[in-house]
Amino acid sequence: MAIEIRVPALGESVSEATVGQWFKKPGDAVKADEPLVELETDKVTVEVPAPAGGVLGEIAVAAGETVAVGAILGHVRDGAAGAASTAPAAAAPAKEAPLKQTEDATEAPKAVKAESAGNAKPEPAGGGMPPSPAARKAMDEAGVDAGDVQGSGKRGQILKEDVAAAVEKGQQSHASAAPSAQSTASQAVAYAAAPAPVPLQQMRAPSVTSDAAREERVKMTRLRQTIARRLKDAQNSAAMLTTFNDVDMSAVMAMRSQYKDLFEKRFGVKLGFMGF
Missing domain, CATH: 4.10.320.10 (E3-binding domain)
Structure with a gap:
């Protein structure tokens, strides 16, 4: 039985989204409500959970494609029967593993055991759940x-x-x-010799090839695309310039100087240029 994974309602006035990335691959076991795929809209980023537990089947929409609300993203198939049938077969090697490990531990030298313990990788945090x-x-x-x-x-x-x-x-x-690092560094600087000057032959201007190799073009998210589109619309519709107008205010300044004291005595406030 296959259960459809559909694009949920994304809010008012939002009718489509872009598939960001899939957290699972076809054939991976999934749990109910476990995030499967990330959708990017013009406003937010949404994680679509698994509608039920099982195995992720085919992926209908790849990352980077645009989907509408209600579209099918993939399917989750019932994998309980397959998991139950493989459980007894996996149990037998699991029982033999401790005996083999015990024999190897008695024969291996202590140095090898210490090295294996030092190289052991810690269990990833998050219990297997991808970060938000x-x-x-x-x-x-x-x-x-x-x-x-x-x-x-x-x-x-x-x-x-x-x-x-x-x-x-x-x-x-x-x-x-x-503090300890600073004290050690200060002692090293005190006894260190002055660095030798770099020869002029080793100094060169950055080349165009090396600069191009460091460039990386990354596709913008839906939110960044909306911001760029709004800024471009504002640039196209609004005049991007500054104007200056010269005005002779000599008569206004003379009138203000003549009546500013009388105006302040009568009304209790100073006479400013905005009154004209």
Whole structure:
């Protein structure tokens, strides 16, 4: 039985969206309400959850394509039977694994065990849940890895607040180690010799080829496209210029000087140029 994954209602006056990315691939097991795909609109970014648990079937719309509200994004197939049939077959190797690991542990030297323990990778944070779009953007800007952030969202999902807390924690630890590092650096600078001047042969102007290699063109999101379109419309409809007009205010200034004291005594306020 296949259950359709459709584009949900995206709000008033929003009739279409762009597929950002798929969090799962065809054949992956999914849980109910687990985020499957990210949709970008002119206003917000929405995550579409799985309508039911099972296995992700075919993906009808690839990333980068535009879809309308109510369109079919893919299907979720019932994978309970397949999971139940493969469970006994996977249980037998799991029982034999501890015995084999025990024999290998007795024969392996201690140095090998210490090295394997040091190379063990920590379990990724978030319980397998992908970070939210805002959290993913914050991690890219701060240069933080997802394994260093403890998620506090639903099923351990990493939120934007979790990224901010991890960055603040890292800054505090860096600040505590700063005095010792500064003292060591000051001693090194005191005893270090002056750096040798760079020869003129090694200095060259940046080439066009090297600058072009560093360029990266990234497709704008729907929100950025809307902002750019609105700015261009404003530039096309409004006059982008400044005008100056010269006015002879000699007579007005003379009249103000003549009546400003009398005006202030009668009305209690000063006579300004705006009154003319």
